[in-house]
Amino acid sequence: MAAPLCRFCGNKIKKRTRDVYFNCEKFHSGFGERRTERPVTRDDAQKFFNEKIIASKFDDDIEGRCIYRVTLWDGETYLDKHFCKDGCAEDFGRMMAEYKPDISTKTYFEKLAEQESKLK
Numbered sequence: 001m002a003a004p005l006c007r008f009c010g011n012k013i014k015k016r017t018r019d020v021y022f023n024c025e026k027f028h029s030g031f032g033e034r035r036t037e038r039p040v041t042r043d044d045a046q047k048f049f050n051e052k053i054i055a056s057k058f059d060d061d062i063e064g065r066c067i068y069r070v071t072l073w074d075g076e077t078y079l080d081k082h083f084c085k086d087g088c089a090e091d092f093g094r095m096m097a098e099y100k101p102d103i104s105t106k107t108y109f110e111k112l113a114e115q116e117s118k119l120k
């Protein structure tokens with residue numbers, strides 16, 4: 001499935017991924033699960049996960065080259081259904097309010113009716 005595009009700016013919406021760090025000797029900081037294994041190939045690392053590895057980072061330690069981080073994706077989940085970032089959702093909301101004033105929430109219409117009834 002192709003990545004959904006942001007309804008405001010048209011950019012691709014990013015995949016929802018998670019990072020997992022392996023026991024490659026050098027210190028690597030970052031947020032994510034840590035594992036004790038020390039895979040040396042992407043195929044070795046893939047065996048630990050159901051999700052697909054979409055990126056892997058290698059480094060060298062005293063035993064040689066190893067993978068210190070993989071990025072996993074479930075193959076279907078994106079960060080959002082409609083927008084690439086909150087700012088785009090906000091701009092889209094302002095645009096809709098300006099050009100589609102008939103589209104609002106039920107609460108808005110109820111409060112508007114209440115306000116108008118007080119003015120009569």
Ligand SMILES: [Zn+2]
Nearest residue numbers: 006009084088
């Ligand atoms: Zn956007």
